Amino acid sequence: MPAQRRRTRSYNVQLWSDALDMQQRVRGSVEDRYPADPAALLAELEREREMRRHEASDAAVARRAEELDGNGFESDGYLIRPAATVREILDKANAQHNCVAGFIDKYASGQTDLWLMRRASDPDAPLVTVEVRGGTVRQAFQSHNRQVTAAQRRFLSDWCEAMGYRMPTGGRMRALGA
Known part of the structure; x- marks a missing residue:
């Protein structure tokens, strides 16, 4: 070996x-x-x-992505769109070393929304994973659960304003349940 x-x-x-x-x-x-x-x-x-x-959730995840697709957004060199497939979520979790795979079933059932933020110049490369629940951004982290940058936070704030979502107050995102 x-x-x-x-x-x-x-x-x-x-x-x-x-x-x-x-x-x-x-x-x-x-x-x-x-x-x-x-x-x-x-x-x-x-x-x-x-x-x-998660095979059973794949069709439900695709339906959720279609429902949320109109809420995608692009500005200041970034874009955000809903997660489209189970494979995409699993690949994202693996590439970013985060726990987003644990939210697949909640996303499929409509309990939470999963968004993928990317650079507009490289829309296939993972950047930030965003969880929205009840119209409020619950989490937004880069790989290894690092905080978003100031520019990324401004983009997320603009997206929230355009979509009617709420951003957490303060400078740092908090982990789910914190």
Whole structure:
């Protein structure tokens, strides 16, 4: 296992065993008995497992995105739009290292709204994830739950004003439930 050479042998054996077990549980069979990079295979299998867990929500998420689509906004080099698919939300959570995947079912059922803020010049690259519940922005964070910049906050404020949403008072966003 060249990719894992820096780890101990027992760690590598456990990782390999976990990769075989996870393949069986997620795919129903072991397709790769000797993966070159068991850690990467485990990460891929975890994404597959998560996608399957939320498959039922995919159609509901697409409907929610259609409902919210008219509230998209573009200004000052930024744009914001609703999350469109479960895969997009999962990819966003993985890229941004945040908990947005935990809101998929709430978004699908209409309990909360998930918005993706991007740079207009690079609309496919994740930037800020925004949660709106009850007409109020509950969360707006960059990757690793870092606070938004002043320019991003101004954009969000303009968007809220245009859509009739409320922004939290004070300089910092607060985590859900805080």
